[in-house]
Amino acid sequence: MNFLSRFKPSSREGSLGLILIVTIAITGIINPRFLTGDGTRDLFTSTAVVALLAIGMAPIIIMRHIDLSVASTVGLTAWFIADLCAKHPEFTWVQCFIIGPIIGMVVGVINGLLVAGLRLPSLVVTLGTLYIVRGAVYVISNSVDYNAQEMPPSLLDLGQKVYFGIMPFTFLLVIFAMLITAWFMKYRKAGRDCYAIGSNPHAADLVGIKVFRRTFLAFVFSGAMSGLAGVFYLMRFAQVDSTAFYGQELAVVAAAVIGGVTIAGGSGTTVGATIGALLVQTIQGGLAAIGVDAFWKSAINGLLLIVAIYADRTLARKSENALLAQRIKERA
Amino acid sequence: MAQKGDLLLQMKGVQKRFGGAIALRGTDLSIRAGEIHALLGENGAGKSTMLKILAGVHVNDGGTISIGDKPFTTGSPQASIEQGIAVIYQEPSLFLDLTLAENVFIGRQPMKGVAIDWAQAQSEAARLFAELGVPLDPKRQARGLSIADQQVVEIAKALSMNANIILMDEPTAALSASEVERLMTVMKSLKAANKAVIFVSHRLDEVFAISDYITVMRDGATVSENPVGGTDLQKVIKEMVGRELTELFPKTENKIGDVALEIKDLTNPAYFRNISFTVRHGEIVALAGLVGSGRSEVARAIFGIDKYTTGSVKVNGKDLAKGSPVAAMAEKIALVPEDRRQQGLFMIASVNRNISMESFDRIKGKIFLNFKKERALTEIWREKLSIKYEAQSNPVESLSGGNQQKTVLAKWLATDPDILIVDEPTRGIDVGTKAEVHKLINAAAGEGKAVLMISSELPEVLGMADRIIIMREGHKVAELSRLEATQEKVIAAATTGSKGA
Amino acid sequence: MKLKLRFSWDTSILIILAVVWVAASLTTDNFLSSINVSQIFSNTSEITIMAFGVIFLIILGEIDLSVASILALGSSMLGWSYAKGAPIWLAIIICMAVGTLCGFINGWLVTKVGLGSLAVTIGTLALYRGIANGILGTNTINEFPEFWTGFGFDTIGTSFIPQSLPVIILFGIGFALLLHNTPFGRRTLAIGQSPEAARFAGVNVVRHKIIVFTFTGFMSGVAGVIYTFRFSTAQADNGIGLELLVISACLLGGVSIFGGIGTIWGVIAGVLLAGSVESWLTLREINAQWRTIVTGILLLISVAAPVLINKAKAAKVRAENKS
Incomplete structure (x- = not known):
C-alpha cells in the first residue's frame, strides 16, 4: 500500500497523464498498430488543432470567461490564408505563419474590448462574434473552395514533416506553445493574476490586479492561437471551404475541461488542456480499435466530459465535508 | 522598527457624518507599539466607521490623525497599506484556488530573474506562519481552510507588507473557542514583534484576557480609555450601555x-x-x-x-x-431574514411582486394571478405599514433601507x-x-x-x-x-x- | 404628470422588428405576401418551440446547450422506431418521451449531482447526438405517412397560414401565461433574481429547476417531431448547431444572460427578427449568409446597448452634479 501510494500523482496533470498512459497502453494491447510510429503520429496529427485551441482557451476559462468564437476564427484564418496564397503564388509558409495569428488577433481584440472594456458577459459576446466571423467567411468566400494546388508547397511539406518517426511538426509546435504558456502561467505575475481573477474576481479588484489588461490580453492570445490553428488546419487537410471547422468550439471547451481546467475558473493548466485533447483523441482511437462503431464517437466525448466534471465536483465536495467535520469537532 | 511603547497612531476629535447621520462626534484614540488595544461598544457606537477611516475606505470630516509623527494620508486603501496599516475583516476574501504562499504574496511575488521564485515565497510564508505560531503548510490550497486559518493568512500577508498597525474587525465572531485561543496566540506574537493590534470584539471575556488597553465607545464618541488593570467587567458594561432606557x-x-x-x-x-x-x-x-x-x-x-x-x-x-x-x-410560520438584500427581497423586482411573493393563494384565480388583486394587496400593506414608494411597479432597490425592511415585513405579514x-x-x-x-x-x-x-x-x-x-x-x-x-x-x-x- | 420613457430591450426589439418589416416590404415586391410570411413562420418553428423552454432556463440562471441534440435524438428515435414497424403515433410519443427523459437527465445532473449547467449540457450535447449517431449512423429515414409530412408544409385550407402556426401560437400563449401570469412563472423569475431569497420565500428551487429542465427537453422533443416531418427526414445530424441560434434568439429577445429577466413576446420577436432578416436578404438576392453576420451584430447590440445607455446616463448625471 505504501509502495503504491508513492506513485500516487500529486497534481491533477499527473493523474491525467497517468490516465492517458494507461489508456494508450490498453489500446495498444488490444490493437498493436496503435503503438506503432504511424499510430502515434496519427494521434498527434489529429490532435494538434484542438490542442492548440485548448491551450489558447485555458487562460480564458481560468479567468472565468469563455471564448466560443475560436472555431469561426479558425475557419476565417484558414480560408483567408488560402485565398492570399492563391493570389500570391510567391508566398511560403513564413507568410502564413505571420498572417494567421494576426487575423486571429483582430478577432481577439474585438472580443477583448467588449468583454474587458464594457464588462459584458463573454458567453454572449463570443457567441456574437462566432456568428459575425463565420458570416464574414461565408460572405467573403462566396462559395469558393481551395485545394492543395493553390497552397504553398512549403506549407504543405511542413504539414507532412515528421521528427523521430512519430512527432509531426505541428504537434511539436503545440508542445512548444504548451511549455511556454505553462511556464508563463506559473512563473509570471501576469499569469498568476489570471488565476486570481478567476478564483475571486471581487478580491482581485481589491488587491489592485489590472483586471482589464489581463482579460483583454487573454482574449488577444486566444485569438492568436486560433489564427495559428487555422494555419494548422490547412497543413493537415490541404483544403478549405467556408464551413471549415464549423461548430467545433464546444469540442475545444470540452478538451480543456476534461484536462482539468474548471469552468468555474481559478484552476487548470495548459499542460492539462493539452493532455485533455490527447485523451479525447486516444479514447476515440482506442474504442475504434476494439471495434466500437465510429458513430458513437461523440457520445463517448460527452460522457467523458460529464465524468470529468463529476470527478472535479467530488473532489470539491470532499474538502467541504472535511471542513464541516473539523468545525463540528471544534464546536464540541 | 518601532520600539515598544512608541506612539504609532493618534486620533484626536475625529468626526464623520453620513448625510444627516452623525457616525463619529469626536473620537480619541492612542495606540502604542507592542500593545493590544480592544475597541468596545454596542452596535452603532462608531467602531466600524473608525476602522474604515483608518483602512482608507472613508475620509474623516474633522479632527486629526497622525501615524508616528506624520499626519495620516486618507483616501485610499492603497495609501493606508503604504502607511503600515492593515485590516483583517471578519470574513477574509482569499483566493481559494491559490496556495497559501501565493495568497500572502499575490501581486508582490518574489522574483528571481524573469521568473517568480516560488521556493522563496514558500519559505518566506512558512516563516511568517511560524512567527505567528500557526504552522500552516504554505503549499496547500486556501480552499477548505477554516475562517480562523484564513484570518491567519491575512495577518501573514499584513506582516509581509510590513504593517505596523493591524486592525481586526470582530475577528472572533465566527470562530469556535479553540480557534479563538489560537487567534489570541497569534495576537500575542504580533505584540511580541512590537506591532500594534486594534481589535473590535463583543466577547468581553476574551477582551479582558488579552488586551493591554480598552477603549469604550458610545454614540460616536470615546467614553473611556484605560489600561486593562484600571477597569473591570462591570464598569465596562456600564460604560457601553451608558444610558437609561429612555427610548x-x-x-x-x-x-x-x-x-x-x-x-x-x-x-x-x-x-x-x-x-x-x-x-x-x-x-x-x-x-x-x-x-x-x-x-x-x-x-x-x-x-x-x-x-x-x-x-x-x-x-x-x-x-x-x-x-x-x-x-x-x-x-x-414566517421568517423575516437577517439580510434583507440577499435573503429577504428580490431587489430588481417591483414592490408589488415582492409583497405578493408568498401570498399567491390570495391573489390567484383558479390558475392565473389576478393583477388587480395583487395591486390591491400591495395597497393594503402600503397603508398598514405606511411604506413610501413612487409606484408599485418600481423596483424595490429604489426604496430606502427602512422602506425595504417594511416591504419584507409586509410580504410576510401578508401571509397572516x-x-x-x-x-x-x-x-x-x-x-x-x-x-x-x-x-x-x-x-x-x-x-x-x-x-x-x-x-x-x-x-x-x-x-x-x-x-x-x-x-x-x-x-x-x-x-x-x-x-x-x-x-x-x-x-x-x-x-x-x-x-x- | 410626466411621462417616463423607460428603456427596455424587449420593447426596442419590437420596434426594430417593425422597422425591418416596413423596410423589407418597401424594398421587395413580395415580402408581406402570404407565401413568404408563411415561410418565415414555418422556417423558424423549431427554434421558437425550443426557445420557449430555454427562456425559462436562462431566466432561472441556467442554460441548456443540448436542445438541438435532443431534437436530433428524438427525431432519430422517431424514424428508427417507425422503420422498425411502430405505428406513427407511437413513434411520435417516443420522440417526445425521449426528449423529456433527456431534459430530466440534464436537470438531475445539474441539481442533484451539483454540476454546472454550461459544462453539463456541453457534455450532453455531444452525448445525445452521439447516441443518435450510434443508432442511425449515416442512415436516413424519409418514408413517413403523407398526412404527417404535409403538416410541415401545408397551409390551413386555402389560406396562407401554415399548419404549424396555430401550434406555435397556442404554445406561445400558453407559455406567456405560464411565465407572466402564474405562480410558477413568478417563482422562475424569482429564482433567477436571487436563488437564496427564493429559498427563503419557500420556493423548492431544486424541484423547480428539474421541472424546467425536463419540459425544455419535452419541447425539444416536440421540435424534433416538427423538424422530422417538415423535412421528411429522420437522421442523426438533424438540427445541428441550432442550440446557439435558440440561445441567441432568447438573448435578442431581451432575456438577461444573468437570469431573472425575460419575456415570451420578446423571444418571439427575437426569433421573428432573425427569420425576417434572412427572408428579406433572400428576396433581395443578397447573399443570405449576411444573416449570420446580422444575427451576431444584433446579439452584441442586445447586451451592449443597456450597458452603454446606463454609462451615458451616469455620465450625464455626473455632469449635472458638477455644474
Missing part, C-alpha cells in the same frame, strides 16, 4: 395563550446544540446573543432553510417536517402567519422607522401571533420581549423573564456565559 417602546400587555412553537433539543453540531424553548401565542420571545452564537442558524433550522440532525420542532403540538420551508409556511420569526428586524434603518417596526411587531403579538425576535440591540431586546433566551457559542446559556432581565445580565450571559452579574 420608548410601545410595549403592550398582550393576552398570552397556548404554546405555539416548541423547540426541543434542537442540534446541528456545526452551529448549535440542545436548544430548547417555547413561544406562546401573543408572546414576544427574544433570542439574544452575539453574532455567531448560532441564533440565526436556529431560526433557519426552524423554518427549514437548513436541516438539523436531532431534536424536534412542534407547531401547535404537531411535529413539523424538517428541512422544508414549504411545510413551515403551510403551518403558518401564526408564528412570526424576525431576525434583526431593525438593522441599518433610521430611528423613526425603527419605532414603527417595533410597533408593528407588538401589534402582531397583540393579534395573538407568537413572535420570535432575534436581535443584537439590547434596548430593543429589553424593551420588546416578554422573555429573553440568551445563546453563546451554540448553547443556550440563560433564559430571563421580562422582570429579571437587565442590560448588564444579558451582556454578561452573552459574552461570558455567566448567568449572574
